[in-house]
Amino acid sequence: MRAKSVRWSKAPEDQREAWSVETAQCVRDVINPRYRITxxxxxxxxxxxxxxxxxSPQDVDFERGVIRxxxxxxxxxxxxxxxLPKGGKTRVVDMPRSVAAELAAFFLQCPAVEVELPWGGPEPERERRAFPLVLTTTYGNALRANIFNVEVWKPALAKAGVIPMREKAGSWKASRKDGFHILRHAYASIILEAGESVxxxxxxLGHSSPTITLDHYAHFMPEAGGKGRAAVDALLGEVPAYVPENLALA
Structure with a gap:
């Protein structure tokens, strides 16, 4: 086992699960209307x-169709x-017209509210910065993930039939895989299944390397190799009518 030619076996790839489009649409439609945009x-x-x-509305570029x-x-x-976003890097993402339309309508109904918070950490001595935020509470505060997940997200999952309805005074019975992050996995599956490049x-997605994306989402790519086969067939032409008996085609 000390030999350099011996390699430890790799752990199974960390593949992500994703909801169906129908489930994601259902959650979108039953969630508290104020937070549908999330x-x-x-x-x-x-x-x-x-x-x-x-x-922030300042991050939305309707003219170019992107979000920063x-x-x-x-x-x-x-x-x-x-x-900063995960990994300490900002990024630019494509904004489909359907998202742009919903954002424009939301901005008219719910004007942004400026929120001031420490930058880089929760310590009071840190520099404070203020930004107008697209989403805030009804009191004009930044959203807290723990409260949002209990009061908005999980009730929507129950209405959509993803998790059981909560019993009185009981806790929600939701697995970790049904957290808000599963929408990101659904997004990745939609993009890859549409044929977009990794x-x-x-x-x-803000991944540091396409390898990370492949490790997580390669199973969402339909008919891997299909485009390559089609390209070669287009180059070489049709398969000959006569094929020698000793040549087996897979």
Whole structure:
């Protein structure tokens, strides 16, 4: 086992599960109308929950059809703060026209509210920055993931039939795989099944390498190799009518 030619076996790839389009649409339609846009942004652009909570109208470019993901809202030890997206990098994601239309309508109904929080961590001594946020509570505060998940997200899952309805004074019976992040997985599955490149998806998701995207989502790519076979067939032409008996075609 000390020999350099021996390699430890690799752990199974960390493949992600995704909802069907029908399930995602159902959750979008039954969630509290004020927060419908959270599902639209996660399902339509692949934003993480904290990135949705930290989105500002200033980050939305309707003319170019893109969203600039510049910050997220995080919660630590009961305190909220702004910080850069995961990995410490900002990114630009494509904004489909359907998402743009929903955002434009939402901006008219719910004007942004400026929120000031520490930057980079929850410590009071940190520099504070203020941004107009697309989403806030009815009191004008930044959203807290723990409260949102209990009071908005899980009730929507129950209405959609994803999880059982909560018994009185009981806790929600939801598995980790049904968290808000599953919308991001559904987004990835939709993009790959549509034939978009892994490199493009990796850029939109904010992955440091397309390898990470492949490890997580390669199983969503339909008929792997199909395009390559079609390209070769187009180059070489039709298969000859006569094929020697000793040549087996797979």
């Amino acid at each position: 599902v639209v942004l996660a399902l339509g652009c692949g934003l993480r929950q904290g990135e949705v909570f930290g989105l 993901v510049r910050r997220q809202v995080q919660l630590l030890n009961g305190r909220l703060y702004f910080t 490199v493009t998806l990796a850029r939109w």
